[in-house]
Amino acid sequence: MASMADKNSPTDKKRVLIIGGDGYCGWATSLYLSNRGWDVAILDNLCRRAFDDELGLSTLTPIKTIHQRIKTWKEVSGKDIPLYIGDVNDYDFLTSCFQEFKPDHVVHFGEQRSAPYSMVDRKHGIFTQANNVLGNINVLYAIQEHAPECHLIKLGTMGEYGTPNIDIEEGFIEIEHKGRKDRLPYPKQGNSWYHLSKIHDSHNIHFATKAWGLACTDLNQGVVYGVMTDETAMHPDLINRLDYDGVFGTALNRFCVQAALGYPLTKYGKGGQTRGFLDIRDTVRCIEIACAQPAEQGEMRVFNQITEFWSVNQLCDLVQEAGGRLGLDVEIKSVPNPRVEAEEHYYNVVHSNLLELGLEPHLLGDSILDSVLGFAMQYKDTADLKQIAPAVKWTEFSKKKVAVEV
Amino acid sequence: MASMADKNSPTDKKRVLIIGGDGYCGWATSLYLSNRGWDVAILDNLCRRAFDDELGLSTLTPIKTIHQRIKTWKEVSGKDIPLYIGDVNDYDFLTSCFQEFKPDHVVHFGEQRSAPYSMVDRKHGIFTQANNVLGNINVLYAIQEHAPECHLIKLGTMGEYGTPNIDIEEGFIEIEHKGRKDRLPYPKQGNSWYHLSKIHDSHNIHFATKAWGLACTDLNQGVVYGVMTDETAMHPDLINRLDYDGVFGTALNRFCVQAALGYPLTKYGKGGQTRGFLDIRDTVRCIEIACAQPAEQGEMRVFNQITEFWSVNQLCDLVQEAGGRLGLDVEIKSVPNPRVEAEEHYYNVVHSNLLELGLEPHLLGDSILDSVLGFAMQYKDTADLKQIAPAVKWTEFSKKKVAVEV
Numbered sequence: 001m002a003s004m005a006d007k008n009s010p011t012d013k014k015r016v017l018i019i020g021g022d023g024y025c026g027w028a029t030s031l032y033l034s035n036r037g038w039d040v041a042i043l044d045n046l047c048r049r050a051f052d053d054e055l056g057l058s059t060l061t062p063i064k065t066i067h068q069r070i071k072t073w074k075e076v077s078g079k080d081i082p083l084y085i086g087d088v089n090d091y092d093f094l095t096s097c098f099q100e101f102k103p104d105h106v107v108h109f110g111e112q113r114s115a116p117y118s119m120v121d122r123k124h125g126i127f128t129q130a131n132n133v134l135g136n137i138n139v140l141y142a143i144q145e146h147a148p149e150c151h152l153i154k155l156g157t158m159g160e161y162g163t164p165n166i167d168i169e170e171g172f173i174e175i176e177h178k179g180r181k182d183r184l185p186y187p188k189q190g191n192s193w194y195h196l197s198k199i200h201d202s203h204n205i206h207f208a209t210k211a212w213g214l215a216c217t218d219l220n221q222g223v224v225y226g227v228m229t230d231e232t233a234m235h236p237d238l239i240n241r242l243d244y245d246g247v248f249g250t251a252l253n254r255f256c257v258q259a260a261l262g263y264p265l266t267k268y269g270k271g272g273q274t275r276g277f278l279d280i281r282d283t284v285r286c287i288e289i290a291c292a293q294p295a296e297q298g299e300m301r302v303f304n305q306i307t308e309f310w311s312v313n314q315l316c317d318l319v320q321e322a323g324g325r326l327g328l329d330v331e332i333k334s335v336p337n338p339r340v341e342a343e344e345h346y347y348n349v350v351h352s353n354l355l356e357l358g359l360e361p362h363l364l365g366d367s368i369l370d371s372v373l374g375f376a377m378q379y380k381d382t383a384d385l386k387q388i389a390p391a392v393k394w395t396e397f398s399k400k401k402v403a404v405e406v
Numbered sequence: 407m408a409s410m411a412d413k414n415s416p417t418d419k420k421r422v423l424i425i426g427g428d429g430y431c432g433w434a435t436s437l438y439l440s441n442r443g444w445d446v447a448i449l450d451n452l453c454r455r456a457f458d459d460e461l462g463l464s465t466l467t468p469i470k471t472i473h474q475r476i477k478t479w480k481e482v483s484g485k486d487i488p489l490y491i492g493d494v495n496d497y498d499f500l501t502s503c504f505q506e507f508k509p510d511h512v513v514h515f516g517e518q519r520s521a522p523y524s525m526v527d528r529k530h531g532i533f534t535q536a537n538n539v540l541g542n543i544n545v546l547y548a549i550q551e552h553a554p555e556c557h558l559i560k561l562g563t564m565g566e567y568g569t570p571n572i573d574i575e576e577g578f579i580e581i582e583h584k585g586r587k588d589r590l591p592y593p594k595q596g597n598s599w600y601h602l603s604k605i606h607d608s609h610n611i612h613f614a615t616k617a618w619g620l621a622c623t624d625l626n627q628g629v630v631y632g633v634m635t636d637e638t639a640m641h642p643d644l645i646n647r648l649d650y651d652g653v654f655g656t657a658l659n660r661f662c663v664q665a666a667l668g669y670p671l672t673k674y675g676k677g678g679q680t681r682g683f684l685d686i687r688d689t690v691r692c693i694e695i696a697c698a699q700p701a702e703q704g705e706m707r708v709f710n711q712i713t714e715f716w717s718v719n720q721l722c723d724l725v726q727e728a729g730g731r732l733g734l735d736v737e738i739k740s741v742p743n744p745r746v747e748a749e750e751h752y753y754n755v756v757h758s759n760l761l762e763l764g765l766e767p768h769l770l771g772d773s774i775l776d777s778v779l780g781f782a783m784q785y786k787d788t789a790d791l792k793q794i795a796p797a798v799k800w801t802e803f804s805k806k807k808v809a810v811e812v
């Protein structure tokens with residue numbers, strides 16, 4: 001339970017619907033908020049598990065079914081998490097969830113979130129934009145029609161900004177041009193159908209806040225790393241997923257698994273690509289901060305949800321060093337970059353909003369590296385090396401080449 | 407036929423596929439280009455005609471079926487226009503058109519283009535973004551897979567920019583920020599699901615030019631007015647559509663019909679809303695200029711396709727005056743604005759790119775006003791006053807209220 005003095009603890013608007021609550025960020029967040037005293041419900045269509053089936057991939061950690069997870073959480077914590085299995089693109093279903101659960105906040109994690117998956121071929125690109133953009137419009141209508149005071153907390157991505165040659169601000173930028181001034185949405189440049197879907201979401205949400213007065217917090221999240229949170233550690237059934245494959249594995253998590261397996265760290269191209277990162281223990285806290293100190297009606301608030309930035313080369317060095325301390329001999333190998341992206345660029349990101357609201361970051365230190373590496377070493381016997389290679393080229397469309405060979 | 411000295415006449419890349427060629431801009435463009443010596447084909451799924459059926463609306467002018475139109479054009483001009491009836495969202499169909507016609511240029515007009523239609527209710531909003539955004543992704547894949555050198559000419563809208571307090575540049579803006587500089591996509595703010603769909607298209611196209619090296623011209627077109635072009639005047643069967651209803655009728659065309667009918671001009675709210683406009687005879691010419699002087703591979707060129715800007719109040723005054731000269735007593739009435747938009751704002755638009763390439767604008771003078779008014783008076787007996795009222799509120803979702811009562 002949160003202490004009374006903590007301004008980021010449950011308010012009387014405490015009903016939180018977590019869309020995508022069976023996923024990596026969503027599961028950790030659901031348990032964290034539930035444990036802190038918020039009333040949590042999960043909505044998920046479990047498509048993330050289906051993507052693994054489709055491509056022959058799997059999480060390194062042995063995750064349980066969502067039903068088992070929720071049952072065990074009830075046993076461990078005494079708390080109920082109502083479960084709604086279905087698609088946000090099914091509006092009748094979404095409506096019935098809103099009418100039954102009556103959320104004060106909707107945290108919308110429920111999108112196809114892999115850039116490589118969106119680039120597999122035309123069908124996967126179309127699926128990603130349809131699933132994400134149309135699903136998010138449904139969420140906007142559901143709020144407007146059934147819960148106009150409900151606060152939307154939407155997950156965007158730092159990748160919406162691309163890598164401009166000027167500092168990246170939080171969602172909006174003050175522009176002086178030909179002697180006049182305005183505060184305008186920050187220019188967006190996406191590098192995959194996935195990143196573009198998030199750009200479209202942001203524009204659509206901005207409109208809904210203006211046209212309908214909805215309250216929205218748009219979290220442009222960086223790359224999340226780590227696998228342990230206090231709650232998921234309470235019981236083996238509650239363990240979170242750890243993706244290490246070339247399609248869903250994100251940079252740092254994937255490197256840690258590669259190191260544990262004695263596989264060279266595969267950096268794409270020159271490795272100068274720089275991105276913002278954060279610990280999953282900060283992801284869950286950021287969501288709580290957004291719930292406890294919500295946006296106003298009619299406001300579109302944008303936070304850059306990162307705590308540090310690193311280049312791929314820096315990450316590789318960090319993992320190599322931490323691996324060394326655990327007795328691992330970690331090699332670094334450059335492979336041809338399957339993506340179309342700048343490999344050397346300026347990168348400086350403003351991310352003060354969440355800090356001002358009370359975020360106390362877990363910085364990337366030995367402890368977290370050790371913990372991800374430790375997890376990876378614990379489960380390394382179940383790993384499948386064939387899943388690690390970069391599987392999707394941005395300029396080639398072939399699902400056959402992506403599915404893992406058996 | 408074009409004279410040899412005209413740099414904007416057919417080149418040896420002269421095969422032009424007009425997607426949306428049965429629509430208002432597309433039909434005029436198809437005949438104009440065909441007449442000028444380009445090899446034109448039309449692709450259209452005729453959904454625009456279905457929207458009229460759905461809502462009980464109709465064009466003021468008696469348009470013929472697309473089959474009759476093309477047959478008559480062959481009789482009048484001796485020229486063939488191959489016709490492909492189908493949806494760009496049907497990729498197999500789109501592929502077969504590309505393989506058969508082998509376009510050098512694709513002019514993509516084929517989207518749901520009414521802001522009010524997109525705001526009718528959730529289903530119409532979802533339809534608009536799905537039809538437009540996913541259809542455009544299909545066009546990008548079709549070019550990349552079947553005609554990588556084909557030049558895409560995409561219709562965007564000036565409405566993508568919203569009404570910022572700084573000058574509107576052509577697609578990109580040079581930003582100086584904290585001592586650094588970059589040329590970035592101009593910030594976008596859409597005011598309906600329709601306008602937003604065009605914003606999404608622009609971001610998606612920008613990516614495709616970078617990732618795949620496609621050549622694209624994005625035309626941010628203003629509001630088109632007028633109904634006569636040289637070619638559509640050649641035979642009654644070739645007449646173009648003139649929409650005057652509250653859903654598809656655009657400002658100036660609608661005002662002219664209202665004036666001809668002795669109906670007060672319905673301006674929304676204060677009437678300070680300012681927009682860019684152009685004559686349909688310039689629309690067709692702009693497309694030819696884009697074909698004759700195409701974008702480079704890998705280039706995303708953006709032109710603001712307008713020739714003048716006017717506030718709604720100025721338009722009303724112009725129509726009132728021109729009506730007076732034709733003996734019409736034109737009243738102006740302010741009605742509550744069904745849209746959510748700024749009614750008084752700064753508006754200054756850069757639109758020099760097309761002029762530099764050779765566009766010689768038809769400015770809004772007596773002649774054009776007389777011609778639209780003249781058309782309206784000629785057909786006024788077929789008009790249905792019930793179609794004129796603003797039918798869609800931005801904050802209310804009801805298809806029942808939109809369909810015209812009989």
Ligand SMILES: NC(=O)c1ccc[n+]([C@@H]2O[C@H](COP(=O)([O-])OP(=O)(O)OC[C@H]3O[C@@H](n4cnc5c(N)ncnc54)[C@H](O)[C@@H]3O)[C@@H](O)[C@H]2O)c1
Binds near residue numbers: 111
């Ligand atoms: N993991 C990261 O590093 C990261 C970084 C930046 C942003 N994000 C964003 O955070 C969110 C969560 O990411 P994640 O890593 O937990 O992804 P994830 O794939 O593990 O979780 C997403 C969940 O949403 C569900 N879902 C997807 N589409 C749905 C639909 N139409 N209806 C209902 N449920 C649906 C999936 O089944 C899955 O359980 C995503 O929106 C992602 O874009 C993640």
Ligand SMILES: NC(=O)c1ccc[n+]([C@@H]2O[C@H](COP(=O)([O-])OP(=O)(O)OC[C@H]3O[C@@H](n4cnc5c(N)ncnc54)[C@H](O)[C@@H]3O)[C@@H](O)[C@H]2O)c1
Binds near residue numbers: 514561
């Ligand atoms: N009319 C204007 O004032 C104006 C202003 C700015 C931009 N534009 C843009 O110019 C383009 C043409 O506008 P218009 O006024 O001629 O519209 P229109 O509705 O008269 O024509 C569009 C045509 O595209 C077809 N179409 C729509 N979706 C399709 C699909 N999925 N597959 C195949 N065909 C499809 C329709 O049947 C229709 O014939 C649109 O993209 C519009 O957004 C028009």
